[in-house]
Amino acid sequence: MLSRLASQRLIEVRQAFRLSAQVYRSFSTALNYHIDGPDNNPDLPWEFSEANKAKVKGILSHYPSNYKQSAVIPLLDLAHQQHGGWLPVSAMNAVAKVVGVAPIRVYEVATFYSMFNRSKVGKYHLLVCGTTPCMICGSREIEGALLKHLGVERNEVTKDGLFSVGEMECMGCCVNAPMIAVADYTNGSEGYTYNYYEDVTTQRVVEIVEMLRKGEKPPVGTQNPKRIMSGPEGGNTTLLSDPKPPPCRDLDAC
Numbered sequence: 001m002l003s004r005l006a007s008q009r010l011i012e013v014r015q016a017f018r019l020s021a022q023v024y025r026s027f028s029t030a031l032n033y034h035i036d037g038p039d040n041n042p043d044l045p046w047e048f049s050e051a052n053k054a055k056v057k058g059i060l061s062h063y064p065s066n067y068k069q070s071a072v073i074p075l076l077d078l079a080h081q082q083h084g085g086w087l088p089v090s091a092m093n094a095v096a097k098v099v100g101v102a103p104i105r106v107y108e109v110a111t112f113y114s115m116f117n118r119s120k121v122g123k124y125h126l127l128v129c130g131t132t133p134c135m136i137c138g139s140r141e142i143e144g145a146l147l148k149h150l151g152v153e154r155n156e157v158t159k160d161g162l163f164s165v166g167e168m169e170c171m172g173c174c175v176n177a178p179m180i181a182v183a184d185y186t187n188g189s190e191g192y193t194y195n196y197y198e199d200v201t202t203q204r205v206v207e208i209v210e211m212l213r214k215g216e217k218p219p220v221g222t223q224n225p226k227r228i229m230s231g232p233e234g235g236n237t238t239l240l241s242d243p244k245p246p247p248c249r250d251l252d253a254c
């Protein structure tokens with residue numbers, strides 16, 4: 001049996017763990033848990049529209065009837081489009097019903113793929129890369145600058161519905177860290193695009209936001225004028241001459 005002192009210590013350790021988990025979560029990617037709200041709870045009715053019911057049939061026809069669950073991703077995508085670019089919990093439940101699985105099987109998929117938004121996002125959803133190389137190069141400051149400029153919290157939409165700020169994990173541009181991706185929903189959630197802005201600074205991200213606000217298209221890719229694509233800043237430092245060809249063997253002489 002634990003002594004009183006040991007029990008007290010255990011409680012303190014648990015509290016500290018819970019606190020550190022909360023701090024960790026506040027830096028994690030899109031929330032991996034669901035909290036019921038007035039516009040997102042399982043009691044709100046949701047079903048595919050008549051037009052989409054026909055599409056659901058078409059999607060299911062691509063899979064054997066005993067593997068209907070393989071259709072989860074295209075069905076979530078359809079639900080995402082129908083709901084204006086995000087997936088409320090009742091839409092995920094509707095998908096689970098269509099494919100005949102427990103809702104948790106659908107939540108697992110929707111929370112894994114960050115392209116599925118599980119709360120409302122702005123027309124421009126600004127995703128700051130939160131993985132180590134970008135973090136070391138200042139992604140926290142980049143996020144702070146965006147939140148301050150837009151006057152929102154993470155995953156909150158600006159009053160005009162234009163912008164929201166979220167986080168993604170490594171998007172494969174570490175060489176040009178820090179970077180952000182902008183999910184552009186101005187052509188609806190069917191025609192959205194992901195645009196990468198690399199080598200960003202706190203000042204440059206604000207400029208990008210203001211260009212987007214005006215309907216301009218900021219140039220994608222590196223924002224560092226001294227870099228060409230992902231080459232080294234200031235030009236090549238190695239492989240400066242033509243590589244030697246491989247030695248050719250005179251096969252006839254063998």
Ligand code: FES
Binds near residue numbers: 130132134169
């Ligand atoms: S760590 Fe940011 S793109 Fe890889």
